[in-house]
Amino acid sequence: MSIFDAPGDGGEPSSQVAFAGNSLDRRSEHRDDDCLEQALALPGARVFAIGDGRVFLRKSGDGFEALHGIDDVQQFDPDMDNAVLLGFAPGEAPRIAAHVRLDPEQLPDSVKAIDNRSIYIQGLVRGDELGQMAQAASLVSWARSHAHCGVCGGVTRPTAGGYRRVCTNCGKLHFPRTDPVVIMLAVDTQNERCLLGRSPHFPPGMYSCLAGFLEPGETIEDAVRRETLEESGIRIGRVRYHASQPWPMPHTLMIGCYGEAVSTDIKIDEREIEDCRWFNRAEAEALLSRQTGTDDLNSPPPGAIAHHLIRDWLKLAAS
């Protein structure tokens, strides 16, 4: 068996979640001081326009279009001084992210400002472009939350196509931030039941995997065990990584794992979750088949890594 084979191998799990599949050529080693300026001058340059966490989408036929031409984006009052060069689509076509300042109330009917989560759940932007949009939203959010230097409070200015910010007072260099979150499906030792919980802010009836931020000084596996124990009282032994997902709310990396539960008695932390329970395979199958928004118990939408963790476990357990 090759080191790269996995049980029940059906392709790379990380390539099958929403926001994955961003194929831009980032050229991360070649972000010179003038790379953004040069990119803006190329005829294929297109801009993602993001205002306070909402993406400005143009109506196009029955659907939406997330990319705007350099001239078109001007109507949204973009902050081009703090724009970020994301990378290049085929044909030397730069993709750029910019914060826009126009009040969404003043948008023409042909443009809608929609939050990332709704765009992904409703499938308004698809595939590769959804991944680019995640990159854009994460970087715009990061740039805006690093307008000042954390060390001295000085004003920062962008460099390296917006991928770095340097303090104009003390010179400290700031890099984009990505927050690792562990999200895990605990499975009992008989491989018959999985553990799902619900947070008070979930839509009605939705149950999902437990999750939490990885903390400084932790391995991924230790974070899985700590978060599961803290939230549910369940002890986890072995941990297996399954898939990862970029999550642009605001700039997170979801790290999806399976955890082998070595205890069964649930004791929830009511500060974190409002319920947690074991689902057998049939119950988990039923959960996946139901859409959010019904009265019944339901699961996260198909693009969510939690959905994939449950679905892929059911496939593996049945094989």
Add this chain to the structure above:
Amino acid sequence: MSIFDAPGDGGEPSSQVAFAGNSLDRRSEHRDDDCLEQALALPGARVFAIGDGRVFLRKSGDGFEALHGIDDVQQFDPDMDNAVLLGFAPGEAPRIAAHVRLDPEQLPDSVKAIDNRSIYIQGLVRGDELGQMAQAASLVSWARSHAHCGVCGGVTRPTAGGYRRVCTNCGKLHFPRTDPVVIMLAVDTQNERCLLGRSPHFPPGMYSCLAGFLEPGETIEDAVRRETLEESGIRIGRVRYHASQPWPMPHTLMIGCYGEAVSTDIKIDEREIEDCRWFNRAEAEALLSRQTGTDDLNSPPPGAIAHHLIRDWLKLAAS
């Protein structure tokens, strides 16, 4: 085969690297506003003293001791206002991290200020305590680089035992930062050779795995493919996660993976690395057996995740 079995399973790889195995009870859901104050009053409270990236170690017999009593630490001029409650050792024994301002030149002979990297390479602090020290160093570094608010430049103050910082001007809440880095061993399709490179800042003769920061909007697997391609010109197909490692320089999560090389011709990016080459199994074995500091080619030290990636590949390939 269970979902939790891995080929050549010899226990959890992440538990075998340096800085792992931190068993403090973090009680992350119970960090109230006065938890640090309460912890400092407990008789078992001990402090990690960290000044500008160097840890103050007390000589103790033939070795060193990293923890100081509350009274003892005063001689180092600790900034207790910005201290962080890491968690609890058995027996309700709080572990605390504090930045200390005493010039290391003025330390008594019984105390040495030593950087994290030297502590780990020389094995001056061991096992569980080394992991706690990594957590301490990461959080002190984070707190100091977030003394001001990135949004408005205002002064921040700690809350939740130092695990949050809140802006006294705009109220923005700041959370600890952990930077995910992918570090990968590319292996050829015959499973006979692995790809190692050297950065100009490595010790003489040292070759190691390629590595780089995961960027916003990337999966772990995409980051492995991008970084390998950018640095070495080698294309990677399948990726398999192997292990993770907390890396307190300053607050990084190393994510160790194997990558299946689908091309063989190396073309290095000279901005990043000064050499990169294929090593067959015998050459990789020889590399691991040599200590850094000799004239021969050598590998990262045994605690490094890169060392484990090479060693575990050799074991798997031989099995």
